[in-house]
Amino acid sequence: MPVVKAVCVSEKTGQKKVPVESIELVVEHGVAGDAHAGSGRQVSLLDFDSLEAMRLKLASISPGAFAENLTVEGLNALGLAVGDRVTVGGAVLEITQIGKTCHHGCDIRRIVGDCIMPREGLFARVLAPGRVRAGDMLERVG
DSSP states (O other): OOOOEEEOOOOOOSSSEESSSEEETTTEEEEOOOOTSSSSSEEEEEEEHHHHHHHHOOOTTTTTTOSSSSSEEEEEGOOOOOTTTTTTTTTTEEEEEOHHHTTTTTTTHHSOOSHHHHHHOOOEEEOOOEEETOOOOOEEEE
């Protein structure tokens, strides 16, 4: 079963997120205290194994480097699509978007020549609240 490896936040958009002990997911808002809260992309998720593969190209890559809120080991194995729902930390999330337009000026793209968020980043809205920590299990609903 997929497990959360890190939870991350940033105070400003365009910044890499930093790991924290836990995050509070607020219904139809996103991550409390995160710069992207209240936007159309309330919560961002990225597979830990994809992050690790990028770390082979750039050793300084760590959870939050792609501005993801949840770094989840085994996330890609779920094969999630828009409209699918998952539970984590008591919260219920609905996938609203897969990938995003990446600004070409990001440090990782400039250095490595690639960014995985446009292909692999998942975005979700919060349907039920919860507190999420590293170690929490993520499970597909229905």
